[in-house]
Amino acid sequence: MEPTRTDQHAVVELLDVLLDEGVIIQADIIVTVADIPLVGISLRAAIAGMAKMSEYGVDMSWSGA
Amino acid sequence: MSESPTTAETTATEAVDSGRYLYCLVDLAAGSEETVDIAGIEDEPVSLVTAQSAPVGALVHRREEPFDSTDLTKLRDWLLAHQQVVDAAGDRFGTPLPVRFDTIIEGDDGDVATWLDGHATQITDAFDDLSGCWEYRVTLSWDSAAFETEQQTLDPELSDIQRRIEQSGDGTRFLLEKQFDQRLRELRRQRETALAERLVDRLEPHSERLTERPVQSDAAASLGIELDSDAVTQVALLAPPAAESALGSTLDEITETPGVDVRFTGPWPPYTFAPQISENE
Numbered sequence: 001m002e003p004t005r006t007d008q009h010a011v012v013e014l015l016d017v018l019l020d021e022g023v024i025i026q027a028d029i030i031v032t033v034a035d036i037p038l039v040g041i042s043l044r045a046a047i048a049g050m051a052k053m054s055e056y057g058v059d060m061s062w063s064g065a
Numbered sequence: 066m067s068e069s070p071t072t073a074e075t076t077a078t079e080a081v082d083s084g085r086y087l088y089c090l091v092d093l094a095a096g097s098e099e100t101v102d103i104a105g106i107e108d109e110p111v112s113l114v115t116a117q118s119a120p121v122g123a124l125v126h127r128r129e130e131p132f133d134s135t136d137l138t139k140l141r142d143w144l145l146a147h148q149q150v151v152d153a154a155g156d157r158f159g160t161p162l163p164v165r166f167d168t169i170i171e172g173d174d175g176d177v178a179t180w181l182d183g184h185a186t187q188i189t190d191a192f193d194d195l196s197g198c199w200e201y202r203v204t205l206s207w208d209s210a211a212f213e214t215e216q217q218t219l220d221p222e223l224s225d226i227q228r229r230i231e232q233s234g235d236g237t238r239f240l241l242e243k244q245f246d247q248r249l250r251e252l253r254r255q256r257e258t259a260l261a262e263r264l265v266d267r268l269e270p271h272s273e274r275l276t277e278r279p280v281q282s283d284a285a286a287s288l289g290i291e292l293d294s295d296a297v298t299q300v301a302l303l304a305p306p307a308a309e310s311a312l313g314s315t316l317d318e319i320t321e322t323p324g325v326d327v328r329f330t331g332p333w334p335p336y337t338f339a340p341q342i343s344e345n346e
Contacts, residue, residue: 001313003201003313003329003330003331013202022164022165023340024165024341025342029171031171
């Protein structure tokens with residue numbers, strides 16, 4: 001089998017990772033939302049919502065192939 | 066052109082006079098481009114800031130405050146736009162160091178360059194570690210129905226409980242049925258553990274690095290949403306594109322096990338294997 005990037009699940013999976021992972025910079029010059037967990041929760045809840053959206057056939061198409 | 070985030074949920078948002086939204090860091094050792102032609106989140110023009118002291122750069126756009134919204138459509142668009150920039154960076158510069166969504170550096174291009182220079186060693190070390198590899202992800206799921214049916218005759222303990230259920234009265238029957246369920250759950254768990262271990266063992270030889278990830282995000286779990294109800298385990302691994310064929314063949318063999326299915330995604334920028342860049346150089 002070959003790896004894919006374009007199916008719905010793959011996109012939702014990526015977006016979840018995008019919120020949580022990646023280079024984390026510790027520096028005073030980083031502008032942050034003062035209470036990070038609030039933002040994190042609202043964004044992550046939205047991702048979970050997107051999973052539902054993709055199940056209902058809402059267009060999650062993305063040209064990154 | 067850039068849209069202000071909704072203010073209802075952003076009482077904690079800080080804004081600065083000048084800032085740069087950071088998409089990713091790029092390795093310029095193979096030669097640098099002075100300009101990039103990529104549209105970023107909300108069509109903001111993305112630019113490349115380069116360090117003075119090392120062949121590394123950052124893709125940024127001007128942004129004074131973090132993006133925040135509970136509007137699903139807006140969030141989806143922002144995240145996908147972010148990823149498209151990182152994708153374009155990968156095409157042009159090779160494996161990028163992707164930065165977590167919504168990271169903004171206070172200041173201007175010069176401040177970003179100063180930051181890059183100040184952390185050049187950490188950044189170049191990170192690129193050396195990645196050495197042209199990309200992230201791939203494998204989710205293994207397993208439909209246990211056939212296994213459970215089979216175990217009812219194969220497992221001596223289950224067969225024994227079943228026999229005692231048939232011979233018992235109501236009170237004992239209730240307890241025995243609980244025992245039956247418990248035993249079945251245990252057998253299922255043992256099998257899931259074995260499947261996960263086998264997946265890791267088979268993928269490790271083809272990977273530079275590998276890590277198992279939880280199959281369900283915390284947010285999804287707290288909202289009672291199962292992203293993948295039969296998922297047993299998920300693996301993120303770092304590998305060169307040349308390994309895709311071997312990885313694919315290994316996964317084809319794994320799916321020959323009854324009830325087992327595999328989702329194989331990638332190549333992704335290495336979010337899972339990206340470092341934390343600390344203040345200490």
